Amino acid sequence: MKPLQPVSAPARIGYGIAFFALFVALWSVATFGGYVQKLFLADPLTMVREGYSLLVQYGFAFDIGMTIWRVVGGFVLAVIVALPLGIMMGAYKRIEAFLEPFVSFARYLPASAFIPLLILWAGIGEAQKLLVIFIGSVFQLILMIAVSVGSIRRDLVDAAYTLGATDTSVVRRVLLPNAAPEIAEIFRLVLGWAWTYVIVAELIGSSSGIGHMITDSQALLNTGQIIFGIIVIGLIGLVSDFMFKAVNQRLFPWAQR
Amino acid sequence: MSKLLVANVGKIFPAQANGQPTRALMPTSLDVGDNDFIAILGPSGCGKSTLLRIIGGLETASEGKIMLDGVPVSGPGADRGFVFQSYTLFPWLTVAENIAFGLREKGVAERERLDIARGWADRVGLSSFVDHFPKQLSGGMQQRTAIARALANDPKILLLDEPFGALDNQTRALMQEMLLGIWERERKTVLFVTHDIEEAIFVGSRVVVMSARPGRIKADIAVDLPHPRPYTIKTSPEFVALKERLVEEIRSEVMASAH
Numbered sequence A: 001m002k003p004l005q006p007v008s009a010p011a012r013i014g015y016g017i018a019f020f021a022l023f024v025a026l027w028s029v030a031t032f033g034g035y036v037q038k039l040f041l042a043d044p045l046t047m048v049r050e051g052y053s054l055l056v057q058y059g060f061a062f063d064i065g066m067t068i069w070r071v072v073g074g075f076v077l078a079v080i081v082a083l084p085l086g087i088m089m090g091a092y093k094r095i096e097a098f099l100e101p102f103v104s105f106a107r108y109l110p111a112s113a114f115i116p117l118l119i120l121w122a123g124i125g126e127a128q129k130l131l132v133i134f135i136g137s138v139f140q141l142i143l144m145i146a147v148s149v150g151s152i153r154r155d156l157v158d159a160a161y162t163l164g165a166t167d168t169s170v171v172r173r174v175l176l177p178n179a180a181p182e183i184a185e186i187f188r189l190v191l192g193w194a195w196t197y198v199i200v201a202e203l204i205g206s207s208s209g210i211g212h213m214i215t216d217s218q219a220l221l222n223t224g225q226i227i228f229g230i231i232v233i234g235l236i237g238l239v240s241d242f243m244f245k246a247v248n249q250r251l252f253p254w255a256q257r
Numbered sequence B: 001m002s003k004l005l006v007a008n009v010g011k012i013f014p015a016q017a018n019g020q021p022t023r024a025l026m027p028t029s030l031d032v033g034d035n036d037f038i039a040i041l042g043p044s045g046c047g048k049s050t051l052l053r054i055i056g057g058l059e060t061a062s063e064g065k066i067m068l069d070g071v072p073v074s075g076p077g078a079d080r081g082f083v084f085q086s087y088t089l090f091p092w093l094t095v096a097e098n099i100a101f102g103l104r105e106k107g108v109a110e111r112e113r114l115d116i117a118r119g120w121a122d123r124v125g126l127s128s129f130v131d132h133f134p135k136q137l138s139g140g141m142q143q144r145t146a147i148a149r150a151l152a153n154d155p156k157i158l159l160l161d162e163p164f165g166a167l168d169n170q171t172r173a174l175m176q177e178m179l180l181g182i183w184e185r186e187r188k189t190v191l192f193v194t195h196d197i198e199e200a201i202f203v204g205s206r207v208v209v210m211s212a213r214p215g216r217i218k219a220d221i222a223v224d225l226p227h228p229r230p231y232t233i234k235t236s237p238e239f240v241a242l243k244e245r246l247v248e249e250i251r252s253e254v255m256a257s258a259h
């Protein structure tokens, strides 16, 4: 194999699927072969059967919907706050000097550790779930957006000024479009992290959602259902990733390698 | 009256951590007439870019002042078009949108600015590339677009900092002819920085030679070659004689800076 040699699109999909197949094969060998007790790890067929009954009998689709709504809701709130702040910090060094130290500090506060506090403040309703996602993503978003807005080639800014650009149009017409593809990429990344927070929030004090189903199944020692829940999360992540990538490619053709 | 007046402009860069301040440019004076094409020639590091960036308003002078049409210059502005040595097209804009960037800043309506942009794309030979993104262009095409972008703004003076420095010899020769053609037709005032002697003589109506660092103007030589100048002029006796003279001037400077 040559380093960095490209792979054709069909081959790429083939390889990707091959590893999934390999993964399922190993799992089958471990479970059907009796190497792992059923109590600890359900086999793939049981998992599919449990998943099916979850969906048709127990209304699991509703839980999935709830979880997606929480992630998207909390994430959108975080974006609404982070986008203007991040842009201001990236563009204006004075604002960065003012906010950056605090945001850097807040970024390390673990969102899951806030859950008990948030339950106290907001109860165990939807507001608490959204807040966990919000706290988990907003500081990351602010910092990453600020860095991407601020990392512009100096000579592009110089060029804009010599073409008569004002300070605000340098921000609007140079810094922003320059950072846009990276900001879209940041959204994709942080949305992925938001998924991990929502499950944690749902594990504690919740009556719906994928995380809630997983805690219920644990009480019943139903590993098939737990694994099904985890795989659903993975699949949703995969789909949202694909959607983000497709949209980014359409929106920013100039940034594609 | 002179178009551009550079009066005793010098530059000292402040000291970096535990260093000395750098004197990049000795106080320098230059009087540029309307429609002049001045080639600024000098060894690397002598302060050519610094001088041009001060005129462009991208750097502040430590001393002296600059007047454009009798008005002191402070900060960058659309009246001084700038073409950089590095490729500075906006990657997210097409060729036409890049050329129209300054027009949009001026509030020209979309239809009109795209018409103007197309006109300029045509004049630099890129009419079939108006909808391409910069990454789809060769280096020469990018610099042609950058020149069109600066000119579309209709600046009072065009400042070019080694615009063809990164190009191969053949492309460079074509670009020189193109630039000269534009100047002959549009009669712009141009300051053109280069360290290529032949290039300076070919495009310039005056060649200003700068001394080694810290730079100052050492010689100011009129180039009385007729216009339009065909490429073949580079082998004429007058051209060769001028070139020899400049080679001597530069050689002594490079020797001086090597010590």
Ligand SMILES: Nc1ncnc2c1ncn2[C@@H]1O[C@H](COP(=O)(O)OP(=O)(O)OP(=O)(O)O)[C@@H](O)[C@H]1O
Binding pocket: B013, B014, B022, B023, B024, B042, B043, B044, B045, B046, B047, B048, B049, B050, B051, B195, B213
């Ligand atoms: N921002 C800066 N800070 C400190 N010193 C600088 C800065 N910019 C330039 N200099 C110094 O000023 C001197 C002149 O630089 P300048 O870029 O004007 O040279 P130049 O004639 O354009 O050279 P070249 O032909 O290599 O482009 C150099 O010695 C350089 O080290």
Ligand SMILES: [Mg+2]
Binding pocket: B048, B049, B050, B161, B162
């Ligand atoms: Mg230079």
